[in-house]
Amino acid sequence: MAERPEDLNLPNAVITRIIKEALPDGVNISKEARSAISRAASVFVLYATSCANNFAMKGKRKTLNAGDVLSAMEEMEFQRFMVPLKESLEVYRREQKGKKEARKDKDKKADSEEQDKSREEDNDDDDERMEEEEPNEEEEVDN
Numbered sequence: 001m002a003e004r005p006e007d008l009n010l011p012n013a014v015i016t017r018i019i020k021e022a023l024p025d026g027v028n029i030s031k032e033a034r035s036a037i038s039r040a041a042s043v044f045v046l047y048a049t050s051c052a053n054n055f056a057m058k059g060k061r062k063t064l065n066a067g068d069v070l071s072a073m074e075e076m077e078f079q080r081f082m083v084p085l086k087e088s089l090e091v092y093r094r095e096q097k098g099k100k101e102a103r104k105d106k107d108k109k110a111d112s113e114e115q116d117k118s119r120e121e122d123n124d125d126d127d128e129r130m131e132e133e134e135p136n137e138e139e140e141v142d143n
Contacts, residue, residue, distance in 0.1 A: 009042045048072050 015038040019029055029037075051072035052064045059068075066089050073081055 051075055
């Protein structure tokens with residue numbers, strides 16, 4: 001757990017970036033307003049986490065999942081966020097699936113390259129053995 005209440009706040013850099021993206025260009029925000037938004041966002045995240053944790057506990061699980069968070073949003077009466085959250089979740093899942101497939105393809109390619117390399121090494125070893133054997137045969141013929 002956090003030692004101090006401030007430890008539970010979201011990072012100021014993240015809050016500042018979110019605020020800048022939400023406001024039109026040229027609009028400034030005071031340090032106090034940024035601090036208030038930061039505290040409010042932190043409280044919201046903690047409350048949402050607590051509600052989601054309750055759903056996980058009801059399911060006799062220790063790990064929160066996306067369904068728990070979505071259920072928490074409904075319980076907190078943030079239904080208007082449900083559609084954007086579900087869309088974001090789908091985008092995230094597609095990205096993760098694409099990354100996973102790319103990783104599999106990369107691993108397959110690496111495996112096939114390793115097999116090709118080992119075949120080449122085996123062929124090189126066979127060539128070396130044949131070269132070593134040839135002079136021995138010539139020596140026997142000379143005698």
